Amino acid sequence: MQLNVEIKRYNPEADDAPHWESYEVPADPLDSALSLLLHVKWHIDGTLSLRKSCAHGICGSDAMQINGENKLACSVLVQDLVDSDGETVRFAPLPSAPVIKDLVIDQSRFFEKYRSVKPWLINDEPAPERERLQSPEEHEMIEDATKCIMCGACTHACPSTWADPDYLGPAAMLKAYRYTFDSRDRGTDERLDVVDSEDGLWKCYTIFNCNQACPKEIDITRWLSALKRKAVTS
Amino acid sequence: MAVETAERPEAHEVTQEVQTDTSRFQRYRVRTGMFAWMAHRLSGLALVGYLVVHIWGLRALTSPEAFNALIAKYHAPIYKVGEFLLLVAVAYHAMNGLRIVLIDFLGWSPNQKKLFWTLGAVTAVIIAVGGYPSIYALVDHYFLS
Numbered sequence: 001m002q003l004n005v006e007i008k009r010y011n012p013e014a015d016d017a018p019h020w021e022s023y024e025v026p027a028d029p030l031d032s033a034l035s036l037l038l039h040v041k042w043h044i045d046g047t048l049s050l051r052k053s054c055a056h057g058i059c060g061s062d063a064m065q066i067n068g069e070n071k072l073a074c075s076v077l078v079q080d081l082v083d084s085d086g087e088t089v090r091f092a093p094l095p096s097a098p099v100i101k102d103l104v105i106d107q108s109r110f111f112e113k114y115r116s117v118k119p120w121l122i123n124d125e126p127a128p129e130r131e132r133l134q135s136p137e138e139h140e141m142i143e144d145a146t147k148c149i150m151c152g153a154c155t156h157a158c159p160s161t162w163a164d165p166d167y168l169g170p171a172a173m174l175k176a177y178r179y180t181f182d183s184r185d186r187g188t189d190e191r192l193d194v195v196d197s198e199d200g201l202w203k204c205y206t207i208f209n210c211n212q213a214c215p216k217e218i219d220i221t222r223w224l225s226a227l228k229r230k231a232v233t234s
Numbered sequence: 235m236a237v238e239t240a241e242r243p244e245a246h247e248v249t250q251e252v253q254t255d256t257s258r259f260q261r262y263r264v265r266t267g268m269f270a271w272m273a274h275r276l277s278g279l280a281l282v283g284y285l286v287v288h289i290w291g292l293r294a295l296t297s298p299e300a301f302n303a304l305i306a307k308y309h310a311p312i313y314k315v316g317e318f319l320l321l322v323a324v325a326y327h328a329m330n331g332l333r334i335v336l337i338d339f340l341g342w343s344p345n346q347k348k349l350f351w352t353l354g355a356v357t358a359v360i361i362a363v364g365g366y367p368s369i370y371a372l373v374d375h376y377f378l379s
Binding site: 206 | 251252253254255256257258259260261262263265266267268270271334337338339341343344346
């Protein structure tokens with residue numbers, strides 16, 4: 001099938017503002033959306049910039065807005081975006097993120113927020129001889145949250161993030177949940193100080209854009225709600 | 235540490251020109267969750283506006299005659315439309331508020347779409363039953379009498 005691919009282009013050295021450009025791209029319904037972009041880059045216009053690495057939904061490099069929703073370009077098939085020949089697929093960088101060039105965004109603020117929730121094991125108790133054990137039941141609590149690949153699709157899909165760039169966002173607070181509810185962790189108070197704040201949990205209005213955007217289908221809102229309950233009960 | 239060579243000098247922090255669209259309004263596909271939230275915000279703002287008008291109406295409580303005169307004005311058709319819209323806003327805001335409580339307090343997040351449609355149906359019934367008198371009064375005013 002022949003598709004019309006529209007990409008929001010921006011070159012800081014030549015353009016004052018981002019603009020849309022169209023390309024005719026041959027595609028198979030079972031191709032990934034990423035392959036449409038790579039066809040443009042490799043056969044039509046080599047100046048197109050985008051991030052991709054593994055192309056198999058593990059590294060989380062190619063999160064972008066595709067047909068109005070945040071998705072991982074490598075993890076969505078052409079047949080799930082269009083029904084027939086000649087239809088349009090639109091690619092834009094993640095909404096509200098600073099754009100460096102074309103589809104490449106500046107992720108520094110995203111990772112600052114990530115680091116602010118102390119995403120590591122906090123436990124001063126003496127380490128056991130071999131390892132800190134966790135039962136399967138205890139792991140099940142955080143299993144879903146451990147699947148996060150830090151692609152940023154959720155945080156940049158959140159209207160609270162659009163309105164308040166300092167809002168921690170779903171990705172960072174999901175990490176806070178993942179460690180707070182880890183049976184081996186003792187850092188609940190430290191982490192709640194960060195998330196139970198003006199720019200934290202209480203700006204989550206259960207809009208569910210994060211759940212919809214997550215390529216790993218993590219029920220982010222559910223875990224943020226659990227963190228909210230933890231914050232008010234402890 | 236990386237070895238420094240002529241071809242590959244040590245990396246320096248580059249100040250990049252960054253294009254930022256910081257608008258709080260972004261073009262994004264509206265699914266049930268975002269629709270429910272936007273409608274909740276709008277109905278909430280409408281109810282705050284209504285509350286101001288409602289309290290303002292109480293200024294006439296100083297004398298029985300003045301109050302009766304004010305209440306008589308509320309029988310005009312435009313107020314029947316307002317009455318109906320008030321019911322729509324209250325019914326939706328209350329039911330979606332219940333949905334948010336169930337999600338946040340009981341962790342019903344996995345069922346949020348089912349919750350939206352179920353409580354949406356309940357809202358429609360409340361509006362149909364509760365809004366019947368206002369709509370009937372309007373129809374009666376313009377078509378029957």
